[in-house]
Amino acid sequence: MAMWLMKSEPEAYSIDDLKRDKTTMWDGVRNYQARNYMRSMSVGDKILLYHSNCEVPGVVGLAKVVRTAYPDPTQFDPSDKHFDPASKRDDPRWSLVDVGFVKKFRRTVSLTELKDQASRLGDFALIRTGNRLSVMSVTQKQFDLVVSMADR
């Protein structure tokens, strides 16, 4: 089983929205590496949910993969913000997975705290400078450390 970290802007879609919806299509990802990660996901893979572009950026809870990758319908919708006119229906460019709510942490594990733990986290994509990936893989050790930080 693999583990991942996925970002969202809470103003667009927050962990509270996911808690309400139970599951959601993780649509709108328009980055090839992030897309490739989603295509490699399996049902049951664990996800650290991260809030970006907000007052306290950080990991806010856990989710899981509930459906493996399939074409992102928003790429074909001209009225959608993420419409991609270059994507063909018989060869869709963008994929998504369905994500299910698992739990919301009692507190946010902030980006600042994660940077403070950089030496224990090892090579963690999230805290590499200039990283803008919205989907990244994490190791079991990194996953467990973040979860233990949330319990403090």
Next chain:
DNA sequence: GCCAACGTTGGC
């Protein structure tokens, strides 16, 4: 709102 660090696009 600023801006650094990217990724993508398109002319050549």
Next chain:
DNA sequence: GCCAACGTTGGC
């Protein structure tokens, strides 16, 4: 295939 211009991400 190079690379400048442009658009986006996301912390601060």
